[in-house]
Every structure is written in structure tokens, then in C-alpha cells.
Amino acid sequence: MESKAVVLLSGGLDSYTAAAIAREEGFRLFALTVRYGQRHAREVEAARAVARALGVERHIELDVDLSAFGGSSLTSDVPVPKDRAISSEIPSTYVPARNTVFLSLALGWAEVLGASDIFIGVNALDYSGYPDCRPEFLTAFEEMANKGTRAGALGESWKVHAPLIAMSKAEIIRAGTALGVDYSLTHSCYDPHGELACGRCDSCLLRKKGFTEAGVADPTRYQP
Amino acid sequence: MESKAVVLLSGGLDSYTAAAIAREEGFRLFALTVRYGQRHAREVEAARAVARALGVERHIELDVDLSAFGGSSLTSDVPVPKDRAISSEIPSTYVPARNTVFLSLALGWAEVLGASDIFIGVNALDYSGYPDCRPEFLTAFEEMANKGTRAGALGESWKVHAPLIAMSKAEIIRAGTALGVDYSLTHSCYDPHGELACGRCDSCLLRKKGFTEAGVADPTRYQP
Numbered sequence A, B: 001m002e003s004k005a006v007v008l009l010s011g012g013l014d015s016y017t018a019a020a021i022a023r024e025e026g027f028r029l030f031a032l033t034v035r036y037g038q039r040h041a042r043e044v045e046a047a048r049a050v051a052r053a054l055g056v057e058r059h060i061e062l063d064v065d066l067s068a069f070g071g072s073s074l075t076s077d078v079p080v081p082k083d084r085a086i087s088s089e090i091p092s093t094y095v096p097a098r099n100t101v102f103l104s105l106a107l108g109w110a111e112v113l114g115a116s117d118i119f120i121g122v123n124a125l126d127y128s129g130y131p132d133c134r135p136e137f138l139t140a141f142e143e144m145a146n147k148g149t150r151a152g153a154l155g156e157s158w159k160v161h162a163p164l165i166a167m168s169k170a171e172i173i174r175a176g177t178a179l180g181v182d183y184s185l186t187h188s189c190y191d192p193h194g195e196l197a198c199g200r201c202d203s204c205l206l207r208k209k210g211f212t213e214a215g216v217a218d219p220t221r222y223q224p
Helices: A013-024 A042-054 A099-112 A133-150 A168-180 A202-214 B013-024 B042-054 B098-113 B137-147 B169-178 B202-216
Strands: A004-008 A028-035 A060-064 A117-119 A157-162 B004-008 B029-037 B058-063 B115-121 B160-161
Touching: A004 A013, A004 A099, A004 B137, A013 A117, A013 B013, A028 A042, A028 A099, A028 A117, A042 A060, A042 B058, A099 A117, A099 A133, A099 B098, A099 B137, A133 A157, A133 B098, A133 B137, A157 A168, A157 B004, A168 A202, A168 B098, B004 B098, B013 B029, B013 B115, B013 B169, B058 B115, B098 B137, B098 B160, B098 B169, B169 B202
Parallel strands: A004 A028, A004 A117, A028 A060, A117 A157, B004 B029, B004 B115, B029 B058, B115 B160
Antiparallel strands: none
16 A cells, blocks of 8 residues: 655645655655745645645645744735845745744644655755755754654654755756646745736746746746 | 743643743743644633733734644544543544644744743643653754754754643642642633533543642532
8 A cells, every 4th residue: 555645735836846756656645735824825726726736635725824923024014025136045035933833734644644754845955045944954853753743652753755855946847847747837926916926036036047947938927 | 131932821730830930930921822623622711811810921822723634532523531540651632743733833933033932831740641742852842943943043042941841740730839820710621511621531630630639729610
């Protein structure tokens, strides 16, 4: 019998590709989307379309209003930075402890499912400077999960898979394209206008550059 | 200036005592209550009363519906066990990854507040066999937080305080009583009937035993 895995699905390009890799590796997919009060709720609709395209066994959408805490331009009225040179500095779009919260929720569901594998589409190369996208964070999370769960207490080892961690955006797009990923379903923009991506936030800039470098046509519809 | 701390407040006896200890240690209190789909929603009302009694600077109540995942008698229709001999076995009232989720949320808020201290009322002695109440779990959580947050990346060390970790229920009640804690505000029962505690679930059994051993009058109203 195939193993189950919980995949964190945001509706963006990265998490879709990570989930497609999980499927390719033979896992049965259980997709978790967290509605965390982000301004780009378009993402959540995209996550639904992506979950359908992946044929996941179950898709849970969970509300966790991180905007109650403030502190990020993605969940508050602070303007999203535009045309920013991508640097190693931690930007205002960092949502405090977001991946820790997401992975914790995935952990809870995985434990109920009897799964010990979690997939997350984080990336340490084009990672916009987020501390919770670093490999040492993921390893520390696995160790914590081994201590804090019934499965771990019984000797199970948790594995947080981050198949994109060392890939450039172009490599991600090439890998996903080879697996039949339909990137027109995905949404990356931090500050969309209706159906259109802004084309100028960090996320749009990385996405555009990725498609160009991969030599793959960009299906994204940008603001004129 | 006094340091800020985020205290996880459930409305139960333990978290109130832990928060009172944090206040005694000079921290400014920011209380977080998570409504996680527990059947004993009475707890949440108790948390409000406790937050008022503590004089916290802010109290956030956050909805995170862990019942979407199932797997625990506290968030599903599985009956809460009654009159069970307290053992080291993990019981059905274990909510998968609950403390990991709670601490992750506290971490996110603390980071926004510029705090690096979190208080949680877990207890390894009378702990009902929950893996996420063990000291090695809390240490692993701190290490993970140091890797996964902006503050950690900038060299800050996170501290998860669990002042009750090595105390018996009777010692907790004595400590809280000395700090002026009003236990009549708290609620522990996993399966209450209106205002009345059942008197027979693990949580009621531990609470009763604690008051008896502490030689403190139990203000709880139990079902006849």
C-alpha cells in the first residue's frame, strides 16, 4: 500500500510542483491549505483548482487568522514592496512563524492519518530571505515533531520533504513542466488586482524571471 | 522596561497558575487562547475571566479548528473516557500536535510583539501521558524557533517557560493559591454538563486529587 503524505498547498507555483513530486514518488496526497488572513485570497481559489488537478484524496482548507497578530505586509495594511531588488534581507512580507504554524497543522493531520511524511514547497535559493525556508529550520522541525507526537514517542521518524529546497525558480518550473503541472492554475502575486498579477512584487519578479530562464512560456496574466 | 511574554491561556487551572507565575516574575502578559474545536467550549469563557483577573495587556482568542482533522475524543464524537486509572498510556483525549500548534501560534505573536518568552502550563508529572508535555519536546521547540524566526536568525534565543513542568497538581494549587489565583474562575472538565464538571474524566480526577492533597478547598461545582 502506498504511503500517505500531507502536502501544504498554497495555490502558488512552488507548492503545486512539490505536490506533483510527492505524487511522482508514489505518495497518496492529502492537501492542506491554510487561509491565514493573507491579502491575496486569490491564492485559496488557486489551491482548490490545483488540488483538483492533482487528484488529491482529501483537501482541507483551514482558517487561522494570523492577521490578528499583525506584523506582516501580507496580512495587514502595510504596502507590499514593489520593484525591490531581491536581497538576503528579511522583507516586510515575512509572516512571523508562518511555516512553523503551517507545518504544525500538517503534523497534526498527518498524525491522525497515520502518515509520517509532510511536503512543503519551500526554497532556500530564491527564498526572499525568509528564515523559515532554511534547511536547518526543517531539520529542527523534524526533531521537534519526533519529541512532540504520539507517533514520535512510539519511535516513528518524521520526514519534512522540501524537494525544491536547492532548486532555482527556473529548475522548479522545468521539473514541474516535465511532470505535467499546469502553471496557469497557480497564483503567486502578493498584491493582485482581480484576476491580474501585479508583476512587480517580489513573488511576481521571481516568477517572471523563472519562466524566462526556464525557457517556458509564462501563462500568468499581468497588469498592463 | 519589563519584558513582554505571550502566555497560553486555556481557562484551566494550570495555564492560569503558569500565567500568575509569569506575572510574579515581572513579565508583561499577552494572553493567547486558541479555540480549537474542543467540546468543552466552557473553557473559553473561563479563559476570558482568567485574562481579566490577571489584568493582561491584551487577550487574543484565535479559532483554529483542529476538529477538521479528527483523531481525538476532545474534538470529535468519540466518548471521553471516565473513571480511567491514570497511567502512562497516551489516552484518546490526546489532540494530535496540539501543543506544537499552540506554541507555534504563540511564537508568531511573540515575534510581532518583540517578545522572546512564551509561557505554557504543561506538566510532565500529572500529564496524562501526552508526548507534547515532556521537557525534551519544549527544548526541541526552542531550537526549532531559533532556526525558524527572524528574531532567531538575528541571534535572539527563544525561551519556552513551563514553570509547572515538575510540579504535582497539589504543588501547582498551593503555588497558585499563594499568588492569589482564584481557581473558581477556572474550568478543567473534558465533558461538562452546563456549569457543572463531570467529576469523572481524567482532568476532573486529577483536579480533585490535587485540591485534596494540597489541603485547599475545591471551588469546582461537580455533577451530583
